[in-house]
Every structure is written in structure tokens, then in C-alpha cells.
Amino acid sequence: MTTVPELFGSRVFDDRVMKARLSGNVYNSLKQTIEAGKKLDLSVANAVAAAMRDWAVENGATHFTHWFQPLTGITAEKHDSFISPAPDGRVIMEFSGKELIKGEPDASSFPSGGLRATFEARGYTAWDPTSYAFIKGKTLCIPTAFCSYGGEALDKKTPLLRSMEALNKQALRVLKLFGNEDVKRVTTSVGPEQEYFLVDRAMYEKRHDLIYTGRTLFGAKPPKGQELDDHYFGSIKPRVAAYMEELNEELWKLGILAKTEHNEVAPAQHELAPIYTTTNIACDHNQLTMEIMQKVAAKHGLVCLLHEKPFAGVNGSGKHNNWSISTDTGVNLLSPGDTPYENAQFLLFLVAVIQAVDEYQGLLRAAVATAGNDHRLGANEAPPAVISIFLGDELTAVLDAIEQAVPYSGAEKKKLKLGVAALPRFVRDTTDRNRTSPFAFTGNKFEFRMLGSNNSIACTNIMLNTAVAEILRRYADQLEEAADFDAALHDLIKETISAHKRIIFNGNGYDDAWIQEATEERGLLNLRTTPEAMGATLEPKNMELLASHKVLSETELRSRYEIQMENYCKTVRIEALTMRDMARKEILPAVESYVSTLAATTAAKKAADSALACGYETKLLKKLASLVDTIDGRTEALETALVKLETVNGITEEAFAIRDMILPKMNELREVCDEAETLTAANYWPFPTYGDLLFGVR
Ligand code: ADP
Numbered sequence: 039m040t041t042v043p044e045l046f047g048s049r050v051f052d053d054r055v056m057k058a059r060l061s062g063n064v065y066n067s068l069k070q071t072i073e074a075g076k077k078l079d080l081s082v083a084n085a086v087a088a089a090m091r092d093w094a095v096e097n098g099a100t101h102f103t104h105w106f107q108p109l110t111g112i113t114a115e116k117h118d119s120f121i122s123p124a125p126d127g128r129v130i131m132e133f134s135g136k137e138l139i140k141g142e143p144d145a146s147s148f149p150s151g152g153l154r155a156t157f158e159a160r161g162y163t164a165w166d167p168t169s170y171a172f173i174k175g176k177t178l179c180i181p182t183a184f185c186s187y188g189g190e191a192l193d194k195k196t197p198l199l200r201s202m203e204a205l206n207k208q209a210l211r212v213l214k215l216f217g218n219e220d221v222k223r224v225t226t227s228v229g230p231e232q233e234y235f236l237v238d239r240a241m242y243e244k245r246h247d248l249i250y251t252g253r254t255l256f257g258a259k260p261p262k263g264q265e266l267d268d269h270y271f272g273s274i275k276p277r278v279a280a281y282m283e284e285l286n287e288e289l290w291k292l293g294i295l296a297k298t299e300h301n302e303v304a305p306a307q308h309e310l311a312p313i314y315t316t317t318n319i320a321c322d323h324n325q326l327t328m329e330i331m332q333k334v335a336a337k338h339g340l341v342c343l344l345h346e347k348p349f350a351g352v353n354g355s356g357k358h359n360n361w362s363i364s365t366d367t368g369v370n371l372l373s374p375g376d377t378p379y380e381n382a383q384f385l386l387f388l389v390a391v392i393q394a395v396d397e398y399q400g401l402l403r404a405a406v407a408t409a410g411n412d413h414r415l416g417a418n419e420a421p422p423a424v425i426s427i428f429l430g431d432e433l434t435a436v437l438d439a440i441e442q443a444v445p446y447s448g449a450e451k452k453k454l455k456l457g458v459a460a461l462p463r464f465v466r467d468t469t470d471r472n473r474t475s476p477f478a479f480t481g482n483k484f485e486f487r488m489l490g491s492n493n494s495i496a497c498t499n500i501m502l503n504t505a506v507a508e509i510l511r512r513y514a515d516q517l518e519e520a521a522d523f524d525a526a527l528h529d530l531i532k533e534t535i536s537a538h539k540r541i542i543f544n545g546n547g548y549d550d551a552w553i554q555e556a557t558e559e560r561g562l563l564n565l566r567t568t569p570e571a572m573g574a575t576l577e578p579k580n581m582e583l584l585a586s587h588k589v590l591s592e593t594e595l596r597s598r599y600e601i602q603m604e605n606y607c608k609t610v611r612i613e614a615l616t617m618r619d620m621a622r623k624e625i626l627p628a629v630e631s632y633v634s635t636l637a638a639t640t641a642a643k644k645a646a647d648s649a650l651a652c653g654y655e656t657k658l659l660k661k662l663a664s665l666v667d668t669i670d671g672r673t674e675a676l677e678t679a680l681v682k683l684e685t686v687n688g689i690t691e692e693a694f695a696i697r698d699m700i701l702p703k704m705n706e707l708r709e710v711c712d713e714a715e716t717l718t719a720a721n722y723w724p725f726p727t728y729g730d731l732l733f734g735v736r
């Protein structure tokens with residue numbers, strides 16, 4: 039039996055392996071590159087490549103790949119084998135520093151949102167030494183960034199790294215003002231909690247909607263859904279437990295800190311949470327986790343559904359982005375401190391996040407905008423589409439006291455004098471939990487809960503890091519000029535609270551009254567669907583933010599807009615076509631076949647005794663015959679709408695047309711098909727039902 043510590047990281051070229059296999063000089067140079075971003079010279083790269091190759095080959099690898107994250111949202115790899123011909127006709131295993139540092143995948147089939155029209159067609163991948171190489175199957179995977187030859191980012195990693203750098207730069211300026219001379223680097227960390235469904239593979243294969251779209255497009259509500267809440271944290275079924283055990287082992291081998299797992303609210307729904315780590319690595323690990331989840335499921339006769347809303351009427355799956363900022367000296371900047379200065383520093387970072395989220399709500403909402411997530415947000419199961427921040431009662435009271443200039447605790451209610459000493463002292467609040475808030479402070483980190491289970495966490499963190507970097511930049515500009523730092527700091531915190539407290543909301547985010555208050559009284563954005571949300575990315579202030587911190591140029595941002603909108607359109611179109619086919623080729627024939635049985639039975643009964651009323655058959659026949667016509671009519675209506683869509687020009691117009699013309703027609707078609715399901719004999723229904731899927735894994 040291999041123990042977990044032996045297993046953990048056994049497929050990773052991590053620090054331990056580097057130390058053991060690289061010479062002191064090479065190891066130190068590489069460390070400098072990883073930790074301080076120093077440029078790597080080719081001789082070092084060659085030595086690292088040779089050590090990587092030896093290690094990989096010893097561990098059974100035959101190929102290597104530059105592993106990257108194109109804008110499709112999933113990862114891509116192109117495998118090259120290590121073999122190289124030797125003069126004696128045999129082969130040797132080769133891998134050079136050049137091959138490690140740079141690759142040239144044929145990029146022409148990856149979405150570029152128009153970047154390729156203006157820039158060179160080819161793209162190249164560049165090694166990201168801050169994320170360890172690993173072996174997957176028989177392939178050495180080298181995490182890389184993917185760019186065009188003009189330097190435009192064609193992936194999600196490049197802007198993520200840039201946003202981390204932007205935040206580092208501005209946070210260091212602020213920390214200096216507090217006298218933190220020893221801090222060299224500030225990084226953000228993320229722990230993404232991942233929800234998913236497991237369904238039986240044999241049943242899955244009978245459903246074209248699941249196969250083509252990842253979600254069910256039809257399905258009447260089963261007698262039992264999630265109303266009893268008996269699945270949440272319930273005991274795990276043996277088949278699922280076996281799956282989770284193997285999943286953990288596979289993730290541990292890759293150095294992924296899979297930590298907790300439990301059943302979620304909906305039947306067949308589960309969650310996996312890793313221990314948090316540096317954002318860039320957390321992002322790579324989350325992509326790998328999603329991939330391994332699906333691979334391991336296949337081995338257990340299961341399918342892992344990562345769609346945001348695979349079933350109507352039961353909770354969808356999300357991802358929680360737990361996020362914090364910390365220094366290389368080990369201080370979590372979102373954790374309240376012990377001294378007034380530490381507390382003041384904490385409060386400044388806290389209000390920076392509050393201001394960033396308030397000013398750039400649109401970008402955060404756009405970061406999670408997908409066709410699938412539109413079914414989740416605001417459906418009383420996930421946060422609403424309105425972004426607000428939950429702080430908890432204690433911290434809210436602290437901010438109120440600062441704003442009102444009254445003591446936070448203690449009897450005297452006199453006006454406070456300005457300065458750091460006047461900021462209240464308080465301890466960390468860990469009491470309150472609010473599950474309905476999109477953006478919750480949870481003691482020493484913020485938890486952004488709007489992500490769909492499918493989303494890469496990159497987009498969210500790009501926007502979050504950059505928005506906070508921008509606010510810190512403004513703070514640093516202001517405070518560096520201040521004659522009296524303490525007074526300026528106090529005023530800044532106080533003014534920020536006044537200006538941005540509208541985003542703080544500790545109540546029930548599912549409440550309709552809140553949505554009304556948020557939009558009508560507080561002026562918060564309510565971007566309910568992807569086409570609206572994506573519009574926010576092109577607002578001048580948002581473009582300016584990303585460009586000024588060199589995270590995404592206007593061209594890069596516009597290309598991302600195109601890709602995300604295109605993805606929305608394609609996704610819904612595939613769903614609509616799948617519905618049309620399932621209605622025509624499966625549902626209508628099934629209902630017709632049952633109708634003809636009913637008709638035959640009626641005829642036979644009447645032949646035996648013409649006086650028989652056949653009330654049951656006649657009633658059902660009439661209902662089903664009429665439903666058949668309605669299903670046919672609505673299928674045609676959907677088809678007509680799809681044809682009309684062809685005449686719409688422009689990606690923005692198309693996305694809105696899809697939302698307003700296609701989605702309503704899909705809902706109408708589903709409604710009648712689901713009704714037909716409830717009236718048709720079970721053995722006639724052409725595919726597994728909700729009950730089968732949700733309760734089928736035993
Ligand atoms: P929950 O009640 O939401 O399940 P947990 O305390 O279990 O909360 O944490 C959930 C996630 O938050 C885990 O992935 C955990 O590693 C991560 N996390 C904890 N502390 C931090 C932090 N300082 N920064 C980022 N993520 C963190």
C-alpha cells in the first residue's frame with residue numbers, strides 16, 4: 039500500500055524533485071525565475087529540460103506537451119514524443135531547453151475573436167515556470183501561456199499572470215506606507231470549491247441532450263426532488279465513495295490538494311474542495327481537476343456532469359472562488375490584526391475590495407457569463423445576478439462606526455479624533471454564514487459564489503485582481519502625497535465607506551424585495567443574461583481599467599467579448615437543434631406509438647362490445663392527440679425562429695436575438711413535451727427520466 043504522503047505529488051516535477059536532480063547553480067537560477075520573475079538563460083533551460091526528461095522517462099512518459107488554456111475554456115495539448123533518431127538506427131530520448139521554453143502549436147483552430155485577422159495566424163506557447171510540470175498518462179505536461187506573435191494573449195493564463203503582477207505592484211506600494219519594508223511580493227490565493235453531478239453512464243448514453251449539450255432539455259419533475267434536503271452531507275453511496283477515492287488519489291498524484299468532499303443539496307450532486315494555493319496554480323489545478331473528474335467517472339460507469347444547470351427544478355452546480363491576498367512574509371492582508379496599525383492596514387485592504395467590487399460589478403458579472411449560468415443565477419438556488427457584498431454584522435458595525443465617527447464599542451459616544459488610533463479595534467468575526475450572497479467575507483477571505491461549475495476561475499480572478507489593483511493604485515497615489523499619513527488614511531477609509539456602502543448587503547439575496555431595493559434604490563446592476571452582462575466589458579471605464587494595468591488591451595478585450603458571445607450563440611443553437619431532433623425523432627414517435635396502442639385497445643374493446651364507453655382510453659387519446667399537434671407546432675415554431683436567426687447580422691444582435699427569440703421557443707416546446715411525458719406509459723418513453731437519472735446511481 040502506498041501511503042498518501044508517498045502518493046502526493048508523485049507525478050509532479052516539484053521543488054523536491056528539482057532539488058534532487060538539478061545542480062545547485064541551476065536550481066538557484068530556476069528558483070530566481072519562479073520567485074522573482076528573473077529571465078532564464080538557455081543553458082539553465084537546457085539543464086532543466088534534461089532533468090525533466092530523465093525524470094519523466096523514468097516515470098513512464100513517452101511524450102511531452104505544452105499544456106495551455108485557450109479561450110475555449112478547457113485545456114489544450116499537442117503531444118510530441120521524446121524520440122529522436124540516433125546514428126546507429128536506434129532512438130534516443132531528447133528534450134531541449136528550447137522545446138521546454140517555447141512551442142508552436144497550430145493555433146488556427148482555436149478561437150481568437152478576430153485577433154488572427156489583424157495579427158499573425160500562428161501562435162506560440164511559452165513555459166510558465168511558476169506552475170510545476172507534471173505527468174498525465176504517459177505525457178509530460180508543461181504549463182504554458184499561449185500568445186500570438188504580436189504578443190496578444192490567446193489564452194486565460196497570460197492575463198491572469200498579468201493581473202497578479204498588477205496587484206502585486208500596487209499592494210507593495212501601499213504596504214510600504216505602513217512600514218512593511220521586508221515584504222518583497224504580494225500574491226493572491228484561491229481555493230475553488232467545485233460542485234458536480236454523477237449520473238449512470240448507460241442512462242446518460244440514452245440521452246442526446248446530455249451527450250450534445252451537457253444538460254437535460256426535457257424531463258418532467260420526478261415525484262421526489264431535493265425537497266427533503268436528505269442528500270446534503272448525507273452518507274455517500276458505495277459507488278460514489280469508490281469514485282471519490284480514486285479521484286482523490288489521481289489528484290494527489292498531481293500534487294492537487296483535494297481536501298474535502300461531500301454530497302450537495304440536489305440528489306446525485308457532490309462537491310470537492312481543495313486546499314487553497316496561489317491563484318495561477320489554483321487555476322491550473324482546477325482545470326486539471328475538472329478533467330480528471332470526468333476521466334475517473336468513466337472508469338466507474340459514471341458520467342460527471344459539470345454543466346451549471348443539468349436539471350431544471352433542482353439546484354445547479356456552481357464553483358466558489360475563495361480569494362485572499364497575502365505577503366511573502368506570511369501575512370494574510372484580509373485578516374484583521376492585533377495592533378491598531380495592523381487593523382488599519384486590514385481595513386484599508388477591506389475597503390479597497392469593497393470599492394473594487396462596487397465600481398467594477400459589471401466586469402465580475404461578465405466573468406461568469408455563460409448560457410448555462412444564466413439558468414442558475416437568480417433562480418433561488420444560486421446568488422442573484424445582482425452583485426453585493428456580505429460582511430457580517432460585526433464588520434458592518436465597525437464600518438458604520440467609522441463612517442459615523444462614533445466609537446465602535448464602549449459607552450462614550452463622542453466624536454472621534456482623526457487618525458489611525460481612532461480606528462476601532464476588533465477581533466475576527468467567524469460567526470455568521472450567509473449562503474445567498476454573491477460575494478461574502480468569511481473571516482479572512484472573500485468568497486465569490488457566482489461562478490458556474492464549468493467556468494475557468496481565470497476570468498473571475500483576472501477581473502478581481504485588476505479591479506483591486508486599480509483601487510490600491512489610487513490609494514497609494516493619494517497616501518504617498520499625504521502630509522499626515524494617519525489622518526489621510528482615516529479620511530480615505532471613511533470616505534470610501536460612505537461612497538461604496540451601497541454594495542454591502544447582509545440580508546437574504548434570494549428575496550425579491552432585495553432585487554428591487556438593489557436596482558431601484560441602490561443603483562446596483564442587474565445583468566440577468568449573458569448578452570447584457572458581456573456588454574459591461576466594453577464600457578469605457580472597464581476597458582480603461584484592464585488596459586491601464588496592462589492586463590488586457592482593448593483589442594484583446596474585444597476579442598474575448600466576441601468569443602464569449604459566439605460561445606453563447608453556439609451553445610443555445612446546439613441546444614435548440616438537439617431539442618428539435620429529440621422532439622421529432624424520439625418524443626413524437628413514442629407518443630404516437632402509445633396513442634396507436636390506445637386506439638387499438640379502444641377499437642378491440644368496442645368490437646367486443648359496442649356499448650362500451652372506453653372513457654379512459656378516449657380521454658387519454660384526445661389529450662395525447664392534441665399534445666402531439668402542439669408538440670409538432672412548437673417544434674416548427676422553433677425551427678422557423680432558427681431560420682429567422684440566420685438573417686440577423688452581428689454577434690451582439692445575434693446573442694440578443696437568441697435570448698429573445700430562441701430561448702422562449704425552447705421553453706414552450708419543453709413544456710408540452712414534459713406534459714406528454716407525464717401521460718405516456720413509462721415503457722414507451724424513449725429515454726431515462728429525471729427520476730432514473732437523479733436516483734439511478736446506487
Ligand atoms: P466552506 O464553509 O465554504 O466550505 P471552508 O473553510 O471549508 O469554507 O473553505 C473553503 C475553501 O476556502 C477551501 O478551498 C479552502 O482551502 C479555502 N480557503 C481557506 N482559507 C483561504 C484563504 N486564506 N485564501 C483563499 N482560500 C482559502
Ligand code: MG
Binds near residue numbers: 231358485
Ligand atoms: Mg464555500
